[in-house]
Amino acid sequence: MQITAYAPATVANVACGFDILGFAVEKPGDTVTVNFKKTAGVKITKIIGNKNLPLDAVKNTAGYAVIKLLEYLNEKRGIEMELHKNMPLGSGLGSSAASSVAALLAVNKILGEPLTKEELIPFAMEGERLACGAAHADNVAPALLGGFTLIRSYDPLDVIKIKTPKNLFSAVIHPHVEVSTEDARKILKKQITLKQAITQWGNTAGLIAGLLQEDLGLIARSLQDVVIEPIRSLLIPGFNEVKAAALKAGALGCSISGSGPSIFALANSISKAQYIAKNMENEILKMKIKCDVFVSPINHEGAKIL
Amino acid sequence: MQITAYAPATVANVACGFDILGFAVEKPGDTVTVNFKKTAGVKITKIIGNKNLPLDAVKNTAGYAVIKLLEYLNEKRGIEMELHKNMPLGSGLGSSAASSVAALLAVNKILGEPLTKEELIPFAMEGERLACGAAHADNVAPALLGGFTLIRSYDPLDVIKIKTPKNLFSAVIHPHVEVSTEDARKILKKQITLKQAITQWGNTAGLIAGLLQEDLGLIARSLQDVVIEPIRSLLIPGFNEVKAAALKAGALGCSISGSGPSIFALANSISKAQYIAKNMENEILKMKIKCDVFVSPINHEGAKIL
Numbered sequence: 001m002q003i004t005a006y007a008p009a010t011v012a013n014v015a016c017g018f019d020i021l022g023f024a025v026e027k028p029g030d031t032v033t034v035n036f037k038k039t040a041g042v043k044i045t046k047i048i049g050n051k052n053l054p055l056d057a058v059k060n061t062a063g064y065a066v067i068k069l070l071e072y073l074n075e076k077r078g079i080e081m082e083l084h085k086n087m088p089l090g091s092g093l094g095s096s097a098a099s100s101v102a103a104l105l106a107v108n109k110i111l112g113e114p115l116t117k118e119e120l121i122p123f124a125m126e127g128e129r130l131a132c133g134a135a136h137a138d139n140v141a142p143a144l145l146g147g148f149t150l151i152r153s154y155d156p157l158d159v160i161k162i163k164t165p166k167n168l169f170s171a172v173i174h175p176h177v178e179v180s181t182e183d184a185r186k187i188l189k190k191q192i193t194l195k196q197a198i199t200q201w202g203n204t205a206g207l208i209a210g211l212l213q214e215d216l217g218l219i220a221r222s223l224q225d226v227v228i229e230p231i232r233s234l235l236i237p238g239f240n241e242v243k244a245a246a247l248k249a250g251a252l253g254c255s256i257s258g259s260g261p262s263i264f265a266l267a268n269s270i271s272k273a274q275y276i277a278k279n280m281e282n283e284i285l286k287m288k289i290k291c292d293v294f295v296s297p298i299n300h301e302g303a304k305i306l
Numbered sequence: 307m308q309i310t311a312y313a314p315a316t317v318a319n320v321a322c323g324f325d326i327l328g329f330a331v332e333k334p335g336d337t338v339t340v341n342f343k344k345t346a347g348v349k350i351t352k353i354i355g356n357k358n359l360p361l362d363a364v365k366n367t368a369g370y371a372v373i374k375l376l377e378y379l380n381e382k383r384g385i386e387m388e389l390h391k392n393m394p395l396g397s398g399l400g401s402s403a404a405s406s407v408a409a410l411l412a413v414n415k416i417l418g419e420p421l422t423k424e425e426l427i428p429f430a431m432e433g434e435r436l437a438c439g440a441a442h443a444d445n446v447a448p449a450l451l452g453g454f455t456l457i458r459s460y461d462p463l464d465v466i467k468i469k470t471p472k473n474l475f476s477a478v479i480h481p482h483v484e485v486s487t488e489d490a491r492k493i494l495k496k497q498i499t500l501k502q503a504i505t506q507w508g509n510t511a512g513l514i515a516g517l518l519q520e521d522l523g524l525i526a527r528s529l530q531d532v533v534i535e536p537i538r539s540l541l542i543p544g545f546n547e548v549k550a551a552a553l554k555a556g557a558l559g560c561s562i563s564g565s566g567p568s569i570f571a572l573a574n575s576i577s578k579a580q581y582i583a584k585n586m587e588n589e590i591l592k593m594k595i596k597c598d599v600f601v602s603p604i605n606h607e608g609a610k611i612l
């Protein structure tokens with residue numbers, strides 16, 4: 001009884017929502033196929049699409065998340081799994097989250113669905129802890145639930161799915177430069193001015209209101225980050241030019257995806273998103289840097305069994 | 307052709323929404339009656355309910371707001387007006403905003419409604435500038451529009467009405483102690499930690515999502531202020547006891563109204579709001595301080611012509 005699950009790439013932070021917001025795209029995404037094995041424990045039999053990821057389950061984010069799930073469920077049966085990676089690592093697109101989430105959803109299914117999607121979030125967060133040292137949820141929550149998700153609080157964990165307009169599309173480019181999540185975090189200031197903070201929470205509130213009142217103009221006006229983007233964008237060559245090109249091409253907004261180097265833009269149609277992506281790509285190519293381009297609707301259902 | 311308008315009291319900040327959020331209550335509120343007069347200019351003929359407010363229109367917030375409106379409209383006809391103050395000044399309930407807004411709505415009506423309610427906001431803000439030195443909108447916007455309003459940005463001004471659940475009620479107590487808006491602003495720190503800011507924008511986003519998804523549990527969890535309340539509450543005797551009593555009595559949340567000294571709580575029924583108010587009042591009375599008590603549904607329509 002083999003089960004395969006798919007989990008999508010995700011854009012965390014979403015301009016004004018540092019550490020609290022994320023959304024899922026339709027593609028790219030990872031698939032994981034799981035099966036019972038005769039002995040206890042978790043074994044990764046194969047990883048297709050990436051040669052650098054560890055096969056040792058304890059060291060692999062997806063393997064580790066599943067180990068934690070089996071422990072919690074006191075499950076004695078063993079699981080073997082095969083990972084298909086379809087997106088770049090370290091891109092700021094939630095690659096580790098997609099693998100963990102797909103693995104957890106498949107394993108939960110093969111075990112008869114003892115947990116809900118929401119209940120799988122903490123185990124996927126354990127995968128993130130292994131991947132980057134912090135058990136953050138802003139990629140795993142949208143990868144599981146789809147649409148935009150809000151992490152209102154970590155202590156206690158409070159994840160809210162935000163109803164997302166149908167006519168929202170995403171253009172993401174991934175320039176082939178390296179930005180480590182750790183560096184991207186270290187560079188941030190520990191203090192900000194009250195004035196900056198007020199601007200930011202005005203925009204966060206505006207973005208949520210824009211999504212829920214289906215007001216694309218308000219979404220566009222709210223997609224501004226006065227706290228994180230001005231600092232982190234220094235780590236991404238050509239960021240300002242790419243953003244200017246996206247806005248000029250009609251993007252509702254444009255900012256860094258997660259901790260970068262990927263850059264996302266939102267648009268009100270798929271053709272507009274394609275046009276925006278093309279213009280963003282051109283700016284990267286001008287600098288003789290290669291990049292991947294992903295254009296997709298927002299994913300509304302999240303991870304799924306195939 | 308005499309016109310009378312009513313504008314309600316308002317609660318600004320609303321815990322996590324410092325400088326960006328406010329809501330209107332059904333009562334108390336101020337009424338203003340206007341009429342044309344034979345000579346140009348603005349004349350305040352009478353102020354009922356408060357002996358300390360200036361009759362000189364240029365020095366009165368309502369008078370000044372109307373002067374600015376007439377200037378803008380290039381209106382040569384003169385206006386005389388009578389103010390009925392039904393709420394305490396300096397209470398943190400938007401008393402000056404209620405008078406300005408009622409006056410503006412009445413004058414706009416008598417002039418044939420050249421402007422929309424939204425377009426009156428900047429003139430009411432001029433009244434606030436006269437009252438406290440800052441042209442803030444977090445009282446005048448909900449007083450005009452009703453419900454919860456978000457001031458996403460001041461530059462440019464971007465005011466959004468947030469659809470508010472019907473089953474939301476407010477309990478407000480006004481202890482008879484003085485807190486000047488200026489002091490309440492001076493006491494705040496100019497810098498906050500990024501961690502505090504993230505908590506705050508998580509809660510702001512949660513509050514907006516709770517209102518729009520009609521999730522009272524989420525509203526309750528989001529009504530937390532880790533930035534302003536811990537500092538400003540020091541200026542309000544017994545604040546911690548009043549808040550504890552409100553929460554114990556079943557309030558969804560409780561915090562400072564505007565810059566204080568009034569304290570508001572939200573509840574899911576009018577009887578619950580009454581019970582909460584009684585418990586809040588008891589704590590104030592224990593300290594031998596007098597207080598006013600206001601229990602009311604959220605006002606959904608804002609200022610109106612009577």
